[in-house]
Amino acid sequence: MISHPVIWAFRSSVRCLRHRTLLKATQRALDVSGLRWYSTPIRVGVTGMEEILARVVAPLPTYETRDKCPPSPESNSLEFMHFYSSLVKEDKLSVLTKLSQDFGVDHKSVSELALKLLDTQLRDLATILQVEDRLRYSLTPRYKQLLNHISRVEGGVKFLVDLRADILEIIASKASESAHIRDLNGTLKSLLSEWFSVGLLRLERITWQSPCEILQKISHYEAVHPVRNWTDLKRRVGPYRRCYAFTHAAMPGEPLVVLHVALTEDISDNIQSIVREFATLDSEEDVNKINAAIFYSISSTQAGLQGVELGNYLIKRVVRELQSEFPQMGQFSSLSPIPGFSSWLQGLLSQYKKESRGSDLLSEHEWKEVEQATDSAPGTPAIEALRKLIGTSEWMHSERLSRILEPALMRLCAWYLYGEKRRGYALNPVANFHLQNGATMWRLNWRADTSPRGVANSCGIMVNYRYFLNETSKNSALYLHNKVITTSEQVLGLVSQFQKNSKL
């Protein structure tokens, strides 16, 4: 977060004023409706929970009255929002468990209708369709109405996005293994996917003239290359740079997903040349220097929107935007970090050390060079010396060590990205993201990120996922349906070198 004292103090007072205003508005609505107002945080027992849920989660209208039933009063939504927001974490889990379990689908009526559908198989089509429609309606969870009603009150969509973030955290932390909670997550994800479909999103270009609050959020949400200060931020939205965000009318002033782009002559192979050195020109004078768009950071800002695929839509939309601004632009590529490579490598080295299979990773000559270069204590196994070496970033400053390590680390990294899988897809989440979008795993870059963070995360290696525009849908389908990774000669060459060495 940028600490600009005056601006920061002003902003936080505006923010808490806005928060207080919203709370006051909700309180007024609840007072008018004579409903409870919860001071934060409250502890509530099971009966209290049941009583509140039974009051605010209206029963599903019957099939016959489903289109005629007046919506439940807005105060129900407001009361639930306030009640839930005022709970401590463990009570939120109990409320979500109770809501998903006792206010979900009426399984008994579903099974009765399923049997009825079986009985009508020999009847006329109209009857079959009628029973199918009843069955479909009976699969609506009771709480879905409440979620829909909440989405219509001020701040309701943001509330639901944050509610889903809580659910995702419960699922990820295994605080609950309940299938009902997963079902609630599925219902909420499909509602959010509808509300945040690309047609309802607004593309905004962020510039130095954008509102200070937005600029501050762009800096705050930057998850890939942290913004150091205002000067850094100003340059990231200045000449030969673009910053775009998707926003949504239901969440004003909230960038949902942010994409940073560098406009360059060729596809960049180094991040310092993008986030450290900057064009000092005030304007983009030389358009001939702009042939490529480098996506060097993309971050989604709302945990509750995970799985809604905003990043993919944003990249595709920005490509169109840049093509209209720079018709000569023909190269679109990311310059992506490889989070997890160093820890994966450390794990591999300790496993190979245990199985004394070091020779499968490096050639004899390479091991000899590592031993000589690290002047480790006599008798220290070379694999131990290597583990210690890559555990620090010192080696990055030694020409000799860097030259010795490059071939081995590059082929290990190529294997990590291309060969290591999770459920058949790329293990590395960033690779998985771009490959899902239809990008080509195009080029590994040595000494691409020499920052301590870059060396610690991925031995300083970065990767270009290149978007060949007329191949992305084919590549995406190949990846998603057949788990085939589209890649380049360079990467395949490195992978086969690794396989030759380690007979994997």
Ligand SMILES: CC(=O)SCCNC(=O)CCNC(=O)[C@H](O)C(C)(C)COP(=O)(O)OP(=O)(O)OC[C@H]1O[C@@H](n2cnc3c(N)ncnc32)[C@H](O)[C@@H]1OP(=O)(O)O
């Ligand atoms: C230039 C670059 O490549 S920067 C590197 C990518 N950005 C980051 O790592 C920042 C943190 N990550 C994020 O902000 C988001 O996950 C994004 C923007 C990468 C993707 O978000 P969305 O577009 O909403 O996509 P969604 O949530 O559906 O996730 C799609 C894929 O992104 C990947 N992904 C999800 N979460 C993360 C995460 N925290 N970090 C990295 N990748 C992630 C996963 O592979 C996921 O596929 P999966 O759902 O099958 O596991």
